[in-house]
Amino acid sequence: MVKKSKSTGDSKVLSAAPTEHPQHIGIVAHDPYLEPFEDAIRGRHDHVAWKISQLTNHGKETLSDFANGYQYYGLHRIPRGWVFREWAPNATDIYLVGDFNNWTESEQYRCKRIPNTGNWELRLPVRAMKHGDLFKMHVKWNGGQGERIPAWATRVVQDEKTKIFSAQVWAPKKAYQWKVNSFCPSKDPLLIYECHIGMAQDAEKVGTYTEFKDKVLPRIVKDGYNCMQVMAIQEHPYYGSFGYHVSSFFAPSSRFGTPEELKALIDAAHEQGIAVIMDIVHSHAVKNEVEGLGNLAGDPNQYFYPGDRHEHPAWDSLCFDYGKDDVIHFLLSNCKYWLNEFHFDGFRFDGVTSMLYYSHGLGEAFTNYGDYFNGHEDDNAICYLTMANKLIHEVNPSAVTIAEEVSGMPGLAARYEDGGYGFDYRLAMNIPDYWIKTIKEKRDEDWKPSSIFWEVKNRRADEETISYCESHDQALVGDKTIIFRLIDADMYWHFKRGDENERVRRGIALHKMIRLVTLGAINGGYLNFMGNEFGHPEWIDFPREGNGWSYKYARRQWNLVDNPDLDYHFLGDFDREMLRVIKSEPKFNLTPVQEIWHNDGDQILAFERGNLVFVFNFSPTRSYTDYGFLVKEGSYRVVLNTDAKCFGGYGFADDSVEHFTNPDPLYAKDHKGWLKLYIPARSAVVLRKCE
Incomplete structure (x- = not known):
C-alpha cells in the first residue's frame, strides 16, 4: 500500500505574545516576535495583492469570475449539441475517440486549435455522442502521441475487466434537484467526522455514496458531529493511495457511484444539519500519464515544476507549478467547481507543508521563527493558497477551510487583511504526535498534567485550530491507533463485558480521558476518524498485491459497537455524551x-x-x-x-x-x-x- 509521508518537522507552534502594536500588520501586531520578519510578511501579502490584480484585470472582475474554467473547458452539452475544449499548448493535433466512433480517429471528431492560445476546441451535433459513452483524447505532439483522459473530465470510470480508465459522457436528462440550496455550517464548535466512503461498510468491498447516506450518515447524526470531512473524492487510479494520488481533479470517484449519488449524500447531510467538507489534494498529482496530467501533450512540465522540483521526493508524485497562471486557473477553478456543482461546504487542504517549502518540509526542525523566513519558502505556493482561501470565501462566505500543516508557519490561519493566508483553521498536528509519544515512552506514573495541558492548548493566539487525538494517519498499516497502543492483542480476547483484564480496563479509561482533555481545550474544532470514537480494532490496509487484494482491513466493523455484549459500545456511548456536554455550553469556542x-x-x-x-x-x-x-x-x-x-x-x-x-x-x-x-x-x- 502507498502510505502518504508526512513532514518530520517539529509540530510545536510558538505562542503569540499578548502585546499589540497597531502600527504593524495584523499578525505582527498580535505577535511582536514576528517584527524582524515583517518585511517578508508584507512582501508575501503584496505578492498576493499584485497577482489578484493581474488575474482580475486590475479589479474589474473578481477571483470568482477568473475561476470559471470548469464552465469553459471539458465536455459540455449545449442547446445545439456538444462543445469540448482542452488546454494543451504543446499538442499538434487532438482527436476524440470513443464508443461513438469505434475508438478510431475521424475528421468529425478532430479538435481545432484556437488561434493565439494553447486551447483546442471541438463542436459536435447532438447525435455525435450520448450520455454514457466512453471516450478519450488521442493527442499528438512533435515526436510522439498517446491516448489521454481530458484534464477537465467530470466523469471517469474504470473497466472492471481491463482496469483501463476512460472519460465518460455525463449528461443525464434530468439534473439533480437540490432539496437544500443554502446551508450554513455550525462552527460552535466544529465537530468533524473524518470518513472514507469506500471503507465505511461492514462488508469486505468498496462502499458506495448511497450506502454511506443510508447506513453511516445516521450514525454521524446520532453521535452528535456537525461536519463530515470526506476523503478520496477526486478520482484516483489506485484505491490503496487513500485518494492522495489524484488523476482527475474534477471527477468524483466513480468507484463509489455516480455524481448524482454524491450530491444526494451531501443534500441528505445538509437536511440533517451536517456540513460536508472535502479532503482536497492540490499539493501534488499522480505521475500516471494515460489517466493523469503527467504528460498530457508531450510536455511533462505543462502543469508541473521543471527540473529538480518536478517530482516529490517522498510521495512518488508530481508537484504543481504554482507560478503559472494557467495552473492557478486550473486549481482555483477546481475549488469553485466542488463548491458550486456539489455544494461542498469547504475543504481540508492536504499536504500544505509540502507546498510551502522547497524542501517540502522534509527533515527540517522548524525550531524558531527564522526557519519560516529564510528563503526556502515557495512564494508561488503561498500566493496560491492565499488566493484559494479568498476565492472560496468569496464564493461561499460561510465555507470552512482547514490546513494540514505540520511546520507551524505563522499566519496560516490568520486573515488575509492581517497578513495571513486566510485559512479558517489549521490542524493541531502536535497533539496526536504527543499522545503517541506519551503512550509509547512514558509509564502511567510519569504522565504529567502540566505537559498534557500545555500540549492540548499549544497554539497561536490569533489562529483557530482543529484538535484531534488521531486521524486516518494513525490507523494505517505501520502505525497504531490509540486503542491498539493501549490494549493491543488483548482486544481480541478480553473485550467482552465482564471478561476485561487490567490492561483492557486501563485502555478503556485512558481512551476516554485522552479524548476528553483534547476536546475540552479546543479553540476551534475537533476531529475524529471514522470508527476511532468506539475504539475500532486493527489497522487500515487497502487491497494490494501484498495482502492478496483483500478488503478485510479496508472496512469498518459497525457490528462491534452495535453489540451490547462487547466493550466497544462503552466508548461509542461516551463519545456521544462527551460531544453533547460540549455543545450544551453556549458559544463554547468563545469561552x-x-x-x-x-x-x-x-x-x-x-x-x-x-x-x-x-x-x-x-x-x-x-x-x-x-x-x-x-x-x-x-x-x-x-x-x-x-x-x-x-x-x-x-x-x-x-x-x-x-x-x-x-x-x-x-x-x-x-x-x-x-x-x-x-x-x-x-x-x-x-x-x-x-x-
Whole structure:
C-alpha cells in the first residue's frame, strides 16, 4: 500500500505574545516576535495583492469570475449539441475517440486549435455522442502521441475487466434537484467526522455514496458531529493511495457511484444539519500519464515544476507549478467547481507543508521563527493558497477551510487583511504526535498534567485550530491507533463485558480521558476518524498485491459497537455524551480555557470553560477524597464522568450528589470558594455550575 509521508518537522507552534502594536500588520501586531520578519510578511501579502490584480484585470472582475474554467473547458452539452475544449499548448493535433466512433480517429471528431492560445476546441451535433459513452483524447505532439483522459473530465470510470480508465459522457436528462440550496455550517464548535466512503461498510468491498447516506450518515447524526470531512473524492487510479494520488481533479470517484449519488449524500447531510467538507489534494498529482496530467501533450512540465522540483521526493508524485497562471486557473477553478456543482461546504487542504517549502518540509526542525523566513519558502505556493482561501470565501462566505500543516508557519490561519493566508483553521498536528509519544515512552506514573495541558492548548493566539487525538494517519498499516497502543492483542480476547483484564480496563479509561482533555481545550474544532470514537480494532490496509487484494482491513466493523455484549459500545456511548456536554455550553469556542489547578505529583489537572469545570486524575493508582479546587462560588452538578458504569467504568463516585463550594474569607471578594471532590484513580469528571 502507498502510505502518504508526512513532514518530520517539529509540530510545536510558538505562542503569540499578548502585546499589540497597531502600527504593524495584523499578525505582527498580535505577535511582536514576528517584527524582524515583517518585511517578508508584507512582501508575501503584496505578492498576493499584485497577482489578484493581474488575474482580475486590475479589479474589474473578481477571483470568482477568473475561476470559471470548469464552465469553459471539458465536455459540455449545449442547446445545439456538444462543445469540448482542452488546454494543451504543446499538442499538434487532438482527436476524440470513443464508443461513438469505434475508438478510431475521424475528421468529425478532430479538435481545432484556437488561434493565439494553447486551447483546442471541438463542436459536435447532438447525435455525435450520448450520455454514457466512453471516450478519450488521442493527442499528438512533435515526436510522439498517446491516448489521454481530458484534464477537465467530470466523469471517469474504470473497466472492471481491463482496469483501463476512460472519460465518460455525463449528461443525464434530468439534473439533480437540490432539496437544500443554502446551508450554513455550525462552527460552535466544529465537530468533524473524518470518513472514507469506500471503507465505511461492514462488508469486505468498496462502499458506495448511497450506502454511506443510508447506513453511516445516521450514525454521524446520532453521535452528535456537525461536519463530515470526506476523503478520496477526486478520482484516483489506485484505491490503496487513500485518494492522495489524484488523476482527475474534477471527477468524483466513480468507484463509489455516480455524481448524482454524491450530491444526494451531501443534500441528505445538509437536511440533517451536517456540513460536508472535502479532503482536497492540490499539493501534488499522480505521475500516471494515460489517466493523469503527467504528460498530457508531450510536455511533462505543462502543469508541473521543471527540473529538480518536478517530482516529490517522498510521495512518488508530481508537484504543481504554482507560478503559472494557467495552473492557478486550473486549481482555483477546481475549488469553485466542488463548491458550486456539489455544494461542498469547504475543504481540508492536504499536504500544505509540502507546498510551502522547497524542501517540502522534509527533515527540517522548524525550531524558531527564522526557519519560516529564510528563503526556502515557495512564494508561488503561498500566493496560491492565499488566493484559494479568498476565492472560496468569496464564493461561499460561510465555507470552512482547514490546513494540514505540520511546520507551524505563522499566519496560516490568520486573515488575509492581517497578513495571513486566510485559512479558517489549521490542524493541531502536535497533539496526536504527543499522545503517541506519551503512550509509547512514558509509564502511567510519569504522565504529567502540566505537559498534557500545555500540549492540548499549544497554539497561536490569533489562529483557530482543529484538535484531534488521531486521524486516518494513525490507523494505517505501520502505525497504531490509540486503542491498539493501549490494549493491543488483548482486544481480541478480553473485550467482552465482564471478561476485561487490567490492561483492557486501563485502555478503556485512558481512551476516554485522552479524548476528553483534547476536546475540552479546543479553540476551534475537533476531529475524529471514522470508527476511532468506539475504539475500532486493527489497522487500515487497502487491497494490494501484498495482502492478496483483500478488503478485510479496508472496512469498518459497525457490528462491534452495535453489540451490547462487547466493550466497544462503552466508548461509542461516551463519545456521544462527551460531544453533547460540549455543545450544551453556549458559544463554547468563545469561552477561555482557564487553568484552575495542576499538580504533577498528584497527577491532577483542572480547568474551566464558561460554566463547565473539567477535572482529571491521571494517576493509575491513587484516588483522592475531598480534593479541593478554588472555583466560582455556588453549586455544581456532575454532567459527565469517565468512570461511570454506563461508560465501562467502576462507578466509584455518586454522580447524583450536588456539590456546594465552601466559603473562604480570603477569596470572598472574588466570589470564589472551595469545591471538594472525590476523584478516583484514572478518571475524569465534568461539572456544570448550577444557575
